[in-house]
Amino acid sequence: MMEWVVRGGDICTLLNIFVSVPPEVSESVDMSQPMYWDRVDIPLPDRPYKDVLTDADKSLKQKEKGPWGQLTKEEKIALYRLTFCKTYPEMKQQTAEWKTVMGGIFFFLGFTGLVIWWQSVYVYPPRPRTFDDEWKSQQLKRMLDMRINPIQGFSAKWDYEKGQWK
């Protein structure tokens, strides 16, 4: 029975069912102010958008209590705008926020590049001589002669008979 009640999802239904249940079940009291929101997945907010009505709005609201066929198109739209801020298409509309985000990303990437360049010019010590091309080629030859990683790694990729990479 609990599943049936809970699947209904409606707090009013829940409270009604609890009337017939022993009094140790307590109501939860929410003292927050009703909020307005424009959300695609929760269609009906806790309060209408405009809750301070001008006299013109109030008379329109009175007219709304009568047959709706007598409302003009502009009046219907005005009534909608009293209750809601945005329409569904307006809510779903794409913004240009992505341009700001991408711009920010590229800016900081560029700044990082600047910092890295400055470091390599003004901070790093001179390169050790083991990074010279001649040393590196001698080192490579020595690694091959020593059969470094001969199974799958380094020397495995050198063809010793032909004297070239496989």
Added chain:
Amino acid sequence: MAHPSQLGFQDAASPVMEELLHFHDHALMIVFLISTLVLYIIVAMVTTKLTNKFILDSQEIEIIWTLLPAIILILIALPSLRILYLMDEINDPHLTIKAMGHRWYWSYEYTDYEDLGFDSYMIPTQDLAPGQFRLLETDHRMVVPVESPIRILISAEDVLHSWAVPSLGVKMDAVPGRLNQTAFIASRPGVFYGQCSEICGANHSFMPIVVEAVPLEHFENWSSLMLEDA
């Protein structure tokens, strides 16, 4: 040693390291599978237009995402424990070497038959011969016979160090006042490099380890020469 821009492990030079390589392949495959699944779920969650605000529980998926991780963990644990016990098997070493960590060099003692001991300092960059490896070469290498079980007893004379040679699958902390034992078999001849693996001061990065595995006659010649020099 590692070659430039290497990402994976060095080729194994001992049977234990081979086992560790295969275990790593197994565990990494599981990691990739889980990551792919999670990435797929994230993309699916982010790109869907469906919503359901009234989900409260679901026993079926809870069972799946409890059992499945338990099974995956068992699949990882079983090979892992197998290797752990394999490493601890009773072995019959042919040779016992003591490696002592100092600030900032290693010293090796071969005292099974004679009293052979020597220090192993890093060769500074300015003293390297052309083609030698910067920060890895030492003046004396720890020479061992190939395909022989070696017991190595590791300790330190001052602060913590750690004796590590990745291609042999060996790492053991050198603790002052404590004797740690580990063992390895070099399954192929060659030169295997490692570096001190416990912070020990200013030159912690400059006390490498070099193990040279050679056929037994060469080892005997080398140890005789070293004894003469000493």
